[in-house]
Amino acid sequence: MPAQRRLSQPTEVQTLAAELRQLRPPAIALFLALDDAPDLPVNARTDPHRARPAALALAAPGLPAVHLLQGPALADLSPFQALLGAHTAPPYVVVHDAHRTLGVLARRGLTPRRVGCTLTAATLLAEGADDRRDDRPLSALVRAELAHDLPGEIDRGLIRSELGVNHQDAAAAAADALLPLMRAYAPRLRERHLVRVFELECELVPAVLDMEATGLAVDAPAFARIVESWRRERLTAEEPARITRLDKLLTTYGNWPRDYVSAGRIRTHLYPLATDSGRFACADPNLQQVPSEHTAPGVRACFVAPHGARLIIADYAQIELRVAAHLAPCPVLRQVFRDRRDPHRTTAAALTRAPESAVTDHQRKLAKAVNFGFLFGMGARRFREYAATSYGLDLDLPAAERAREAFFRAFPGIAAWHRRIGDLSRRGEREDITVQTALGRRKRFPAGAFAFNAALNIPVQGTAAEGFKRAMIDLHRGLAPLGGRGVLCVHDEYLAEVPEDRAEEARQLVTRIMEEAMATIVPSVPIVAEARIATSWAG
DNA sequence: ATGGTAGATAGC
DNA sequence: GAATGCTATCTACCAT
Numbered sequence: 001m002p003a004q005r006r007l008s009q010p011t012e013v014q015t016l017a018a019e020l021r022q023l024r025p026p027a028i029a030l031f032l033a034l035d036d037a038p039d040l041p042v043n044a045r046t047d048p049h050r051a052r053p054a055a056l057a058l059a060a061p062g063l064p065a066v067h068l069l070q071g072p073a074l075a076d077l078s079p080f081q082a083l084l085g086a087h088t089a090p091p092y093v094v095v096h097d098a099h100r101t102l103g104v105l106a107r108r109g110l111t112p113r114r115v116g117c118t119l120t121a122a123t124l125l126a127e128g129a130d131d132r133r134d135d136r137p138l139s140a141l142v143r144a145e146l147a148h149d150l151p152g153e154i155d156r157g158l159i160r161s162e163l164g165v166n167h168q169d170a171a172a173a174a175a176d177a178l179l180p181l182m183r184a185y186a187p188r189l190r191e192r193h194l195v196r197v198f199e200l201e202c203e204l205v206p207a208v209l210d211m212e213a214t215g216l217a218v219d220a221p222a223f224a225r226i227v228e229s230w231r232r233e234r235l236t237a238e239e240p241a242r243i244t245r246l247d248k249l250l251t252t253y254g255n256w257p258r259d260y261v262s263a264g265r266i267r268t269h270l271y272p273l274a275t276d277s278g279r280f281a282c283a284d285p286n287l288q289q290v291p292s293e294h295t296a297p298g299v300r301a302c303f304v305a306p307h308g309a310r311l312i313i314a315d316y317a318q319i320e321l322r323v324a325a326h327l328a329p330c331p332v333l334r335q336v337f338r339d340r341r342d343p344h345r346t347t348a349a350a351l352t353r354a355p356e357s358a359v360t361d362h363q364r365k366l367a368k369a370v371n372f373g374f375l376f377g378m379g380a381r382r383f384r385e386y387a388a389t390s391y392g393l394d395l396d397l398p399a400a401e402r403a404r405e406a407f408f409r410a411f412p413g414i415a416a417w418h419r420r421i422g423d424l425s426r427r428g429e430r431e432d433i434t435v436q437t438a439l440g441r442r443k444r445f446p447a448g449a450f451a452f453n454a455a456l457n458i459p460v461q462g463t464a465a466e467g468f469k470r471a472m473i474d475l476h477r478g479l480a481p482l483g484g485r486g487v488l489c490v491h492d493e494y495l496a497e498v499p500e501d502r503a504e505e506a507r508q509l510v511t512r513i514m515e516e517a518m519a520t521i522v523p524s525v526p527i528v529a530e531a532r533i534a535t536s537w538a539g
Numbered sequence: 540a541t542g543g544t545a546g547a548t549a550g551c
Numbered sequence: 552g553a554a555t556g557c558t559a560t561c562t563a564c565c566a567t
Contacts, residue, residue, distance in 0.1 A: 244547080244548085245548085247561085247562085248547080248548060248549070248560090248561070248562090249549090251560080251561055251562080252548085252549070252559090252560060252561065253549090275557060275558065276557070277556080277557050277558090278557095279551080279557060279558075280558090281557095281558065281559080282550095282558080282559075283558095283559060283560090284559095285559095285560095286549085286550080286558085286559045286560070287550095288549095288550055288551070288558075288559080289548090289549040289550035289551085289558080289559065289560080290549085290550075291549065291550085292549085292550075295548095295549070295550090296549095315551095320551095320556095372555085373555065374555080375555075375556095376554095376555035376556055377553085377554055377555055377556085378554075378555040378556095379553060379554055379555085381553095382554080382555075383555090386555080422552090422553090422554095425552095425553095425554090451554085451556090452553080452554050452555095453554055453555050453556060454555090454556060454557085456554095456555075456556075457555065457556035457557070458556075458557080460556085461551090461556065461557060462557095465557095490550070490551065491550080491551040491557085491558090492551070493551080540567100541566100541567080542565100542566080542567080543564100543565085543566075543567100544563100544564085544565080544566100545562105545563090545564085545565105546561105546562090546563090546564105547560105547561085547562085547563105548559100548560090548561085549558100549559080549560080549561100550557105550558080550559090551556100551557080551558085
């Protein structure tokens with residue numbers, strides 16, 4: 001790394017650049033946000049599904065990584081300086097949607113060095129993935145970095161004149177950009193009360209990077225045998241539905257052992273800020289959609305604890321119902337959880353107008369479908385279909401309507417919440433509507449584009465995601481002394497690998513950390529996490 | 540050939 | 552008045 005522009009008194013930016021150079025390579029890389037770059041493939045700009053500023057992640061050979069944001073002019077960085085300085089890791093400022101762009105790059109024959117994960121103040125400020133207006137300007141620095149790695153595509157002379165410098169050292173360039181860009185976002189994040197979300201995401205980054213780097217141990221030969229059994233069955237299968245299913249399994253998962261397993265572990269890519277809700281996106285491979293035992297028996301059993309270790313598999317109990325009880329708010333549902341009662345029995349009792357003690361197993365099963373289905377605004381018609389496919393329950397339409405009424409009768413706070421969102425629906429015809437999570441992450445619906453169901457769901461899903469991310473941060477720190485580490489997260493499920501002689505200790509620790517972390521975000525309802533010790537994901 | 544869309548299906 | 556939501560990946564199909 002050429003030392004350059006070394007002054008007798010290093011500037012803030014130079015100090016940061018020096019710190020960045022100390023970091024282990026996987027921690028950083030360049031994320032370059034692009035929006036209207038003329039050389040981008042068309043789909044990066046026009047696909048509504050990808051209607052976010054396209055992000056380009058480019059390899060910067062030999063460099064420590066830096067996450068760059070495009071952004072407006074300078075402002076005050078102070079709230080974040082303390083935050084970032086407290087980390088062993090660098091300031092991670094990031095670009096959303098980089099993972100899609102990685103694919104775009106790959107199709108163009110470019111092989112960017114993989115970056116850890118993403119965080120962007122701009123994403124938060126843009127209030128949901130559908131509108132990134134605030135994110136628009138293409139920074140001169142982005143052009144500079146493009147010129148650096150894709151010579152010929154952009155006029156370097158233009159870059160130099162724009163920047164007023166001759167960048168020979170991409171790391172220094174990146175660092176130069178970092179502080180100003182963060183400065184630019186800081187006051188707006190403060191104004192918009194997004195500092196807590198931003199801090200959460202900053203703290204989360206090391207946990208995600210380690211999880212991505214660690215990967216999950218996998219019994220690749222066993223996986224390959226299952227794939228082979230699908231192939232054999234496909235040859236003789238006759239039932240069309242079965243053929244469709246087998247083809248899906250074969251095409252989606254069949255090449256995983258070959259494409260993604262190395263040294264007995266499978267590594268995925270996690271994107272904490274790629275979704276409207278604040279949940280993770282996961283890709284290449286998407287380990288958040290590994291077939292369940294129900295769908296394809298044996299697959300999850302291939303994801304294992306290595307010799308001498310155990311998996312701790314933990315998830316939250318009815319987390320969305322609990323979060324909804326908190327946010328709605330619904331005193332009745334809150335009380336059900338406080339009394340350690342079963343919300344499905346409560347609904348079943350409302351359905352039958354009988355006491356909870358008289359609820360049968362079948363009634364409880366129906367009530368479970370009712371609770372999960374109607375919570376986010378499903379209609380009676382759609383509920384019939386849902387109950388049939390997900391729970392094997394056949395209902396006629398009047399029965400589905402009665403179930404819906406019983407649900408709202410059981411939980412008046414939920415009913416009032418739905419009515420309030422319904423009112424927003426009318427206003428949303430002609431004005432922008434914004435909904436938010438507990439920490440203040442926002443999703444904005446432009447006038448005329450309000451979505452009732454999404455307005456119900458996103459704050460709940462997003463609040464649960466915030467509690468989960470809080471837990472991931474604490475778990476990352478809490479497991480290390482035991483020699484344990486997180487290996488995967490699936491929305492409300494956390495997998496850790498721990499030494500077998502400390503498995504029980506770890507199990508209890510994981511349970512406690514998850515419950516306490518979520519409770520900081522969702523304080524009005526008791527939170528229950530359940531963790532088990534296993535030798536494979538199926539166990 | 541490549542880019543783009545809709546629909547189905549995998550997860551939560 | 553009614554309305555589950557959030558994703559990734561694959562296939563089939565259409566357009567350039």
